[in-house]
Amino acid sequence: xxxxWLFSLIPLVIGVSFLCAGVYGLRRAEALRRTGVTAQGWxxxxxxxxxxxxxxxxxxxxxxxxxxxxxxxxxxxxxxxxVAGRFAVGAPVVVRYDSADPSRFEIEGWDVTTVYxxxxxxxxxxxxxxxxxxxxxxxxx
Numbered sequence: 071x072x073x074x075w076l077f078s079l080i081p082l083v084i085g086v087s088f089l090c091a092g093v094y095g096l097r098r099a100e101a102l103r104r105t106g107v108t109a110q111g112w113x114x115x116x117x118x119x120x121x122x123x124x125x126x127x128x129x130x131x132x133x134x135x136x137x138x139x140x141x142x143x144x145x146x147x148x149x150x151x152x153v154a155g156r157f158a159v160g161a162p163v164v165v166r167y168d169s170a171d172p173s174r175f176e177i178e179g180w181d182v183t184t185v186y187x188x189x190x191x192x193x194x195x196x197x198x199x200x201x202x203x204x205x206x207x208x209x210x211x
């Protein structure tokens with residue numbers, strides 16, 4: 071294999087990384103939907119986080135009480151550049167959480183699996199395309 075073909079390992083590694091991240095996120099979200107417990111909660115505030123380029127992302131902080139009576143207050147992992155009326159401070163929300171670890175939760179309607187699906191699709195395309203290119207190159211040697 072010539073030296074330039076080693077550079078094809080770069081998209082392969084990126085593809086596998088994206089694919090793993092996407093599949094992990096989708097499996098985690100599915101497990102939470104399958105075994106999670108729902109509770110009525112409310113939005114108590116929004117954490118503002120900035121990225122390195124100055125973009126602003128709002129992460130709603132949900133408060134709810136578990137079935138055991140433990141009060142929980144957690145910020146969503148997903149941030150958006152604006153806050154819709156459904157997720158304003160004081161708005162009621164449905165929270166799905168893991169009873170063994172309430173810090174693993176999602177706010178229904180806010181936390182979506184679109185990001186994980188995109189990662190899985192892009193990772194699949196990069197991995198499959200690079201693998202096919204390497205296979206064709208090896209077979210034509």
